[in-house]
Amino acid sequence: MHEALRALNHIQSAGVIESYAIGGAIGATYYLEAFPTEDIDVFVFLPPPAPGAGLLLSLTPIYDALKAQGGIVDKEYVRFGAWPVQILTDANPLIAEAIREAVPVDFDGIPTRIFTAEHLCAIALQTGRPKDYLRVQMFLDQGQVDRVKLEVLAASHGLRERLRTMAALQSRARREDP
């Protein structure tokens, strides 16, 4: 984890990426109890394209820069020690907002940024796989998310219905297993 964060900070200061933030399960472990997860999801803003460059986005410069920092490319990941890192872009407005509003944190003296708890939940609702709903439930159960902020965020990204379904499932589960 340390090597991966140092490499990401290096490629950010070298201008290969504009900025980055950690999301996914590793981001969630900042707020929640530890649970097993296999990779680090890193969301990046790419620098603006050079004048005359095409519109096609390429992650190759990022992979090359991470390789130069000791990473080993393994399918869609760049591995640092035991940790595969997956590079993802600001694919939609919610993710772009999550990167912009990410919180600066410290990992054993290494500065980095992670998504807010509300953005992690909203992105999980948007992704919508069973394991993502389960994660939102963990945030709610462990009281690690501001419910009001999440409702506002969900409403502004068209996720109000999904949050409502999630809350209904949660209260049903509570009734069945108090």
Place this chain on the structure above:
Amino acid sequence: MNAIDNAKAEFNRIAKAHLREELCRKSWPEKIAAVERLNALQRTLRASRARAPAR
């Protein structure tokens, strides 16, 4: 459920909640170290399941 069962269930609920609170309070690097241990354990379990003869 009788009163003793109720008390046990309540005790377990409080113990779980306390443990969860403790786990949430750990620092992020401590939690990541725990994730690394959990991942290693999962890999070992998968490998031993793969080695086990089919029943």
